[in-house]
Amino acid sequence: MNAATRMAAIEPFHVMELMAKARALEAQGRSIIHMEVGEPDFPTPQPVIEAAQRFIAGGQVFYTHALGLPQLREAIAGFYATRYGVAVDPGRIVVTAGASGALLLALGALVSPGDEWLLSDPGYPCNRHFVRLLEGVPRAIAVDATTAYQPTAEKVGAGWTAKTRGLLVASPNNPTGTLIEPERMVSLWQAVKARGGTMIVDEIYHGLTYGTDARTALEISDDIIVVNSFSKYFGMTGWRLGWLVVPPGMVRDVEKLAQNLFISPSAPAQHAALAAFAPDTLSILDARRVEFRARRDLLLPGLRALGFRIDAEPQGAFYVYAGIGDLGKDSFALAGQLIEHAGVAATPGLDFGANTPDRHMRFAYTVAAEKLADGLARMERYFKA
């Protein structure tokens, strides 16, 4: 078999190796506290399960429109109106196989071979691999705590070349949980627009912000492309459903791609998601948000007390991006030691880019507070030993 040349540029998800190690230890009877997984531990909300059951019981499980069920596109538009006070034409909303499908469709419609795209580093690792798959060139914007681990208009200007076509950001971001303030979002858009580029904003962690409600980039301009998902706030990771909002002139290209790549998003998942915006579901989700906040407020001081350095506090998502300080020489080795000797799994920085990954780790607070407290206690015992 001759693998495509592009495969050389696609890296594995390094955390998988640690997860395999964690699983092997668990198979030997060891207990592991999982803080590596970026997936909420809450079950699918009951109204969503019931909607799916009703739909499947009818047996009419067929392909839907490639852009998604019209009533779900309407429901998503309704969510923008009620939650954000922003009017979005449902015709611009594309239902996708998770934010992953949304990113692939958006970039697939936009990236030509050799095009450069600016991405924050640290950032969500799959983004650079999507760009590479499409034979574009991901260009890292190194970010740190001085800009809340998010790009600025100045950094965009400095990184922009004749080949740059766009900027992709996430707010709140993974792995840092930091937000792009509304004024900064406007200045990023102005910087991109002034250069004739395209901006994609990944809003997958919206709904999971603590103390401040994130505003959608759609309120700035209809030309900004927005990605979102039912995975995180809606607690539906395994259903594989998300959405994309594109400018009117891009709908046809995305539709052609969606028809060819996916035919349609999952029908059961879409019918389930119709219940995701119901008031009883939203009240379940908002209670979970309160729980996530409590977990963050436990983990943050706990990690600091152990000697981790958190120089930009996460305002959203469910991650703490922590400098390892004097706790180890490199984060990959430290992650291995923590699994082996403390029974705590966390993700080393390596997965999130090339910007001092050896000095950082990501802790996910996707497990219950008692488990987080146990994880902190285990690490304390290990570091003191």
Ligand SMILES: Cc1ncc(COP(=O)(O)O)c(C=O)c1O
């Ligand atoms: C920033 C970001 N974007 C996109 C995704 C993909 O999510 P999904 O395809 O489950 O919607 C993730 C998953 O962790 C993420 O962290």
